[in-house]
Every structure is written in structure tokens, then in C-alpha cells.
Amino acid sequence: MEEKFLHAEEPEAERNLRFQTRSDLNSTSAAKSFAGFDSAQLQGKFTFAAEEKLKSKKLIEQLFKEGKSVSTNGFTLVYLVQPLRTFYPAQAGFSVPKRNFKHAVDRNRVKRLMREAYRLNKLPFYEKLAARQKQLAVMFVYKGKALPTYEATTKAIVHCMNRISIA
RNA sequence: GUUGCAUGCUGCUUCAUCGUUCUUUGCAAAAAGGAAAGGAAAGUCCGGACAAUACAGAGCACCGCAUCCCGAUAACAUCGGGACUUCCGAUAAAACGGAAUGAGAUAGUGCCACAGAAAAUAACUGCUAUUCAAAGUCCCCUUUAGGGGAUUUAGGGGUGGUGAGGGUGAAAACGUGCGGUAAGAGCGCACGGGUAAUUACAGAGAUGUAUUUACAGGGUAAACCUUGCAGAUUGUAAGCCCACGUAUAUCAACGCUUGAGUGCUGCUCGCACGAGUUGAGGGGUUGGGUGCAACAGGUAGUAAGCAAUUGCUAUCGCAGAUAAAUGAUGAGGGCUUUGAUUUAUUUCAGAGAACAGAAUCCGGCUUACAGGCAUGCAGCUUUU
Numbered sequence: 001m002e003e004k005f006l007h008a009e010e011p012e013a014e015r016n017l018r019f020q021t022r023s024d025l026n027s028t029s030a031a032k033s034f035a036g037f038d039s040a041q042l043q044g045k046f047t048f049a050a051e052e053k054l055k056s057k058k059l060i061e062q063l064f065k066e067g068k069s070v071s072t073n074g075f076t077l078v079y080l081v082q083p084l085r086t087f088y089p090a091q092a093g094f095s096v097p098k099r100n101f102k103h104a105v106d107r108n109r110v111k112r113l114m115r116e117a118y119r120l121n122k123l124p125f126y127e128k129l130a131a132r133q134k135q136l137a138v139m140f141v142y143k144g145k146a147l148p149t150y151e152a153t154t155k156a157i158v159h160c161m162n163r164i165s166i167a
Numbered sequence: 168g169u170u171g172c173a174u175g176c177u178g179c180u181u182c183a184u185c186g187u188u189c190u191u192u193g194c195a196a197a198a199a200g201g202a203a204a205g206g207a208a209a210g211u212c213c214g215g216a217c218a219a220u221a222c223a224g225a226g227c228a229c230c231g232c233a234u235c236c237c238g239a240u241a242a243c244a245u246c247g248g249g250a251c252u253u254c255c256g257a258u259a260a261a262a263c264g265g266a267a268u269g270a271g272a273u274a275g276u277g278c279c280a281c282a283g284a285a286a287a288u289a290a291c292u293g294c295u296a297u298u299c300a301a302a303g304u305c306c307c308c309u310u311u312a313g314g315g316g317a318u319u320u321a322g323g324g325g326u327g328g329u330g331a332g333g334g335u336g337a338a339a340a341c342g343u344g345c346g347g348u349a350a351g352a353g354c355g356c357a358c359g360g361g362u363a364a365u366u367a368c369a370g371a372g373a374u375g376u377a378u379u380u381a382c383a384g385g386g387u388a389a390a391c392c393u394u395g396c397a398g399a400u401u402g403u404a405a406g407c408c409c410a411c412g413u414a415u416a417u418c419a420a421c422g423c424u425u426g427a428g429u430g431c432u433g434c435u436c437g438c439a440c441g442a443g444u445u446g447a448g449g450g451g452u453u454g455g456g457u458g459c460a461a462c463a464g465g466u467a468g469u470a471a472g473c474a475a476u477u478g479c480u481a482u483c484g485c486a487g488a489u490a491a492a493u494g495a496u497g498a499g500g501g502c503u504u505u506g507a508u509u510u511a512u513u514u515c516a517g518a519g520a521a522c523a524g525a526a527u528c529c530g531g532c533u534u535a536c537a538g539g540c541a542u543g544c545a546g547c548u549u550u551u
Contacts, residue, residue: 048186053490060490093490104209104524108494116495119186139490150496 048119052088060093063137070163073152074144075114077160080137089129090136092118100145110142113150117157125161136164 067080094114096107118140129136140157142148148156 095490105522108524111490112494116186120495 073156075156076141078139092138095141113153117154
């Protein structure tokens with residue numbers, strides 16, 4: 001991936017400098033730049049690496065404060081256009097409120113289903129974002145009260161991702 | 168054989184595809200290999216380890232505990248062995264078995280559903296004394312309408328006395344008998360029972376037996392509370408380190424060789440260093456590492472002990488996330504169950520799989536739990 005980035009065109013790299021944060025510059029980790037993203041690399045790979053997860057507490061707070069949302073069938077997708085410290089076009093998190101599921105076992109089950117659905121269906125979403133040179137912070141929240149099935153979850157997640165409109 | 172209850176153990180499995188976290192090999196990358204939730208990980212109710220802060224002593228508050236003896240343990244409110252009290256079961260009575268039986272209801276306050284007159288001390292009702300009115304009966308006087316006296320009352324009103332008769336309740340003011348009284352009452356007496364204390368004896372002790380004295384006291388302390396005993400507070404988001412960042416933003420105090428402060432120390436003295444130090448406030452980071460996975464450690468054997476448990480030997484390395492990994496999907500095999508089928512749990516088809524997810528770590532306790540296995544008890548049934 002390192003080499004691929006070095007081959008990237010000069011003007012495009014320059015243009016994307018604004019996506020890099022100060023900490024990126026300090027660590028001089030060029031691999032973390034969004035500029036190096038190439039969807040062809042991920043073709044046929046359904047990974048979900050640590051860098052694709054939404055982990056920063058600050059960012060999550062900002063997301064819920066300023067983000068827009070789309071929902072289907074109890075699944076809500078909160079998203080925010082925001083420069084990230086990764087070369088992936090998006091970072092995703094999954095959440096299930098304690099209110100509807102009392103036991104941790106059930107919450108974990110729903111989160112795992114959502115993560116699986118996202119992992120297997122994220123590629124078209126990534127390509128769409130990469131084409132427009134945008135990075136997105138994304139959080140899926142399940143607000144239903146019954147345990148969803150695998151099929152229903154997949155359907156809803158894909159539907160949510162398709163409905164997002166990026167200015 | 169079957170059903171139920173109790174206790175203990177167990178807590179489906181294999182493969183494929185695509186992933187996640189940690190880790191090993193590797194300079195690195197790519198890649199390959201290895202490991203990855205529980206008996207309760209839960210509740211957070213106790214006890215510790217670890218850490219920071221505080222600490223002369225005493226008291227208050229708060230929180231917890233509650234029969235006795237011995238033992239186990241790092242420790243405990245836990246565990247083991249034995250004993251006592253109370254209650255329940257069992258029995259003719261015991262023996263025996265079981266128990267969320269365990270300071271105080273005689274310090275005080277509160278509460279006691281439904282029913283019942285009434286749930287704690289009074290009222291109602293009843294009983295009873297007296298009185299007023301009324302009515303009846305009898306007698307007397309004047310007279311034909313009244314007056315006076317006596318006496319009576321399952322009825323009415325007033326003033327007292329009385330306490331458990333009211334049969335409802337989980338529980339009704341010690342029980343039975345005699346006396347006593349206007350009527351009654353532990354008001355008195357006899358016998359019996361209860362509570363508290365004294366003394367004696369038995370016992371290691373809880374306690375038991377006897378004696379004497381006093382008392383009348385419904386239950387509830389898992390309602391507050393009282394007594395005794397024990398306890399510093401906080402909680403791994405503790406704490407430590409690094410990075411980032413501001414050092415002359417600003418304000419205050421003390422000090423600049425007449426010595427602020429720092430180090431040594433628990434403190435004082437003393438010695439050394441010595442020009443800044445401390446506080447407020449503002450700004451920045453809200454990242455990474457460590458804590459943090461080797462132990463009161465697991466497994467097996469063996470020895471000691473009634474047991475809890477402990478010693479010794481061998482062997483194993485067994486989660487470490489942080490918006491939080493340990494997964495998703497598919498197929499098969501066992502298991503349970505339903506329907507059909509068969510000589511046959513033989514075959515076919517469908518359905519189901521509990522409670523529940525590490526968050527610093529251990530020892531307990533409590534609560535939840537489908538199915539399976541083992542043991543014990545009880546009921547029913549079959550055979551002998």
C-alpha cells in the first residue's frame with residue numbers, strides 16, 4: 001500500500017492535504033492518508049480492520065451533535081462528512097441502546113449482525129465515497145425492540161447506505 | 168418401570184467459507200501457525216490482594232454483624248466437625264430427621280389486610296347500681312276530676328360501676344376450679360403454665376435442673392429503634408510513566424546572602440545546595456504505554472485428617488477488549504419433541520435447544536438455568 005501511494009498523482013495528493021490532521025503530519029504516517037485509497041485493492045476482500053472502526057470519543061460526540069440521520073425499519077444511520085485519520089473512506093460504529101435490550105448478550109448479538117451486514121456490503125458504498133473524494137463518520141443504531149434476523153438486518157443496512165446524500 | 172421434590176455434576180458437536188482481537192515466525196511487507204467467555208462471566212451482598220489519600224487521642228454519624236466450643240483459611244458475615252435453644256415432621260413417649268430457629272417486644276414510637284363490637288385502650292353492645300320521666304297495680308283524701316303515698320318494670324333518658332360475655336380472625340388480653348360481688352374482674356385462693364432476676368448444682372460454654380422472689384407482658388425488630396461487637400476513606404475510569412502543550416498572559420504571598428525554598432529525617436536540631444519558590448487562574452492534551460494476566464493458579468497422583476483443608480511430587484501456561492474482539496452464514500452428526508410408518512427408536516418429514524457475555528484479580532454468598540447423568544426421599548404401577 002505504501003508503494004501505491006507513492007505512485008499517486010501529485011496534484012491529487014496536494015488537494016487532499018486538507019484531510020490530513022496535525023497528528024498525521026507529526027507521525028509522518030503517509031499510509032494513513034485518504035489519498036492512497038484504491039477501491040480495486042479491496043475488491044473481493046470483506047475485511048473490517050481496526051482503522052475502519054469508529055473509535056474516537058470526540059468524533060462520536062461530534063457525530064451525534066452535528067450529524068444527519070437516515071432510518072429504515074428501526075435501523076438508524078447517523079453520518080457526518082468529516083476528514084479522518086485513515087485512508088479508508090469511512091469509519092463505522094454500531095450501537096444498541098440499553099433501553100430496549102436489557103441483557104448484554106442481546107445487545108452484542110444485534111451489534112454483531114449489523115457489523116457483519118456492513119462488512120459484506122460496504123464496497124459499493126466505499127466506491128461511491130471515493131468517487132466524490134469525501135470521508136464519512138458513520139454510526140448505525142438499532143432502535144427496534146425485537147431481535148432482528150440476519151436477512152432483515154442486511155436489507156436495512158444496505159438500504160440505509162444507499163439513501164445517504166452527500167452534498 | 169414411571170412421576171414429583173432435594174442435592175451434586177454437566178452445560179451439544181464436526182466441517183466449509185468470510186471476518187475480529189492478541190500472539191509466534193519474519194528487517195519489513197506479504198504470508199503461515201497458535202490462542203480467544205461462565206458456572207454463574209450476573210447481583211455487587213461480604214472478605215482480601217493492589218493502589219492513592221488521610222491518620223495524637225477521643226466522641227458523634229454512617230455501614231455491617233448477632234447461640235456456644237473447636238478447627239480450616241491471607242481473610243470473612245464463608246467453609247468443616249460437634250453442641251445448645253426454638254419450631255416443624257415422626258412417635259404411645261422417646262430415639263431420629265429437617266429448618267432463611269438464633270440479642271432485646273419488660274426502654275420508647277409505629278404498624279397489624281379481610282373479618283370482627285373491638286387489633287391494644289378506649290368506644291359500642293351486654294351486665295349492674297342509682298336517678299328522672301312514663302306506665303301498670305294497690306292504698307288514702309277530696310270528689311267524679313284531680314292530688315298524695317307505696318310498689319313494680321326484658322321498655323325510654325341521665326349519672327356511675329364493670330371488664331372480655333359478643334366467635335370474627337393468623338392472633339382476642341394466662342388456663343381450670345372454688346370463693347367473692349350490686350354486677351364483675353388474678354380481686355383472692357388452689358392446682359397448672361409463662362416471663363425476668365437471685366441462689367445452688369451439672370457443664371469447657373451456650374444451656375439445663377431445682378429453689379426463692381417479683382411481675383401480668385398479643386404479634387411484628389426482614390418497621391424505626393435499643394444493647395453488644397467490628398470497621399479510616401476512595402476504587403484499576405485507582406495510580407505511575409511518556410508524548411503533546413504553555414513558562415515572561417495575568418494576579419497574590421514569601422524571598423534574593425539579614426537565606427525563600429530544596430535534599431537527608433516521621434519531627435526538631437544539624438549538614439549540604441542555593442535564586443527563585445508556592446498558590447490562584449488561564450491554556451493545552453483528552454493520545455500512547457504501564458497497571459494487565461504467574462498465580463492464596465489449574466490438572467493428575469500421593470500422604471495426613473471424620474471433614475473443611477493442608478503438605479509433597481509431576482505436569483500445564485489457559486481471554487485481555489476499551490463505542491469495547493471472542494463472530495456471521497451454510498451443511499452434517501448427536502439430543503429432545505410432534506406427526507406418519509414399521510416386527511423393531513425401523514425409516515421419513517417438521518420443530519426446538521436453558522440462564523446468560525469477561526472489563527484489575529482472587530475467596531465466598533445470593534439469584535437465574537432447557538436437556539442429560541448420579542444419589543436420596545415420597546407417590547403410583549408391574550412382577551416375584
